[in-house]
Amino acid sequence: MSELSAQSGVPVPTIKYYLREGLLPRGEATSATQASYGEEHVRRLRLIRALVDVGEMSLASVRAILEAVDRPRLGLHRMLGTTQHAVGPHAQAPADEDEDDDWRAARATVDDLIAGLGWDVTATAPARTLLAQAVVTMRRLGLPITQDMLRTYARLAQEMSALDFDLLGGTQGRAELAERLTLGTVLYERAFIAVHRLAQEELSARTYGRGRA
């Protein structure tokens, strides 16, 4: 175990904790006080740390994702659905959403957008709630938000997704592909957000100047 710790950079007590929590499978016990860990344990630990450190996910979400990745009979589309559901952020719709005019309107906006694009998205997809929450909040706080804008977002997002899928498409083997799709969902999004922040700074520098204008 100390060797596993050294190879992965994760402290021994933390590895014990992950074992306890069922995030990491037990090593093969060679005696009452010894167990041997293999390459797959190192990979799994790195995957966990990537999701936690870079993806800022909770261990509960990581556990849900790992279970989906590890179920070989699960179709890839459903596995990705699990990942999306777990990866958060988790929008909280009000309990009595139907009573809330703003929420009803926002749901309608989202439904219109998806229908207009002809996209094949389940009615219960968490991303719908996520988008509705953003729309509600923007409307309530007076930030401009239009269908046109969302359609432009959709075009950009589609282009981005196509690029990511292209890069991962050649991966051989279900297990390998499952792991990469999961990681891609989290890491490519992170990378885009970072690039977007850079673009914002660039535009802000040009628009408002770097001084105290």
Place this chain on the structure above:
Amino acid sequence: MSELSAQSGVPVPTIKYYLREGLLPRGEATSATQASYGEEHVRRLRLIRALVDVGEMSLASVRAILEAVDRPRLGLHRMLGTTQHAVGPHAQAPADEDEDDDWRAARATVDDLIAGLGWDVTATAPARTLLAQAVVTMRRLGLPITQDMLRTYARLAQEMSALDFDLLGGTQGRAELAERLTLGTVLYERAFIAVHRLAQEELSARTYGRGRA
């Protein structure tokens, strides 16, 4: 105070907590046991809840942002810098980054990208670290990542930023504009992420089918 609570939907003890933490200015005291709160307190509360609930930000980050928004002498470009710094996620570079080949290479990749685009971005921008962290993690885990891909991201991100700035550009008054830019940084990004997740589901449905293929 109970009236403020009713108007904003935030429980009285939580308002007291925000007052204690300096997130919300005190109301004007009309006697030892009475204070009156105005429209700006309601606005401020809604802003806090938007950043916390939708932006998933910590109260410490919210405080930093509010302080920047409230400093009228602070140029808008710097104010946005503060927002970006606070809004996270916060990438943790290793302490001895220079010793780490992967990190040096990732930094170089990021620097090349920005230089190639001719963007005006400070050397200490947190988004640089964020992107470098994503690149390091992808390379370590074997996810494909190329300069070409990052340049495509950059083009998409630039288009997105331009759209957002266009929509907010007409805002009158520094205080109003400051608040909107801050909210925009957080909320437009959320909206885009949600749309991107929808695009992913659409593409995944077409690529892998919805069944258990």
Place this chain on the structure above:
DNA sequence: CTCCTTGGATAGCTAAACTATCCAGTATTA
């Protein structure tokens, strides 16, 4: 005049993610 409410201060609570201690049983080493 009695009772209720308010603002403010202080203390307590809950959950997540570790971290430390303990222990009995090996493995290592002098």
Place this chain on the structure above:
DNA sequence: TAATACTGGATAGTTTAGCTATCCAAGGAG
């Protein structure tokens, strides 16, 4: 072979964030 160190596992403790709950004295309402 005897002493020591280390292992895996179980249990308990720590830290931080973000609230809640309780208490209190002063003031307002009926």
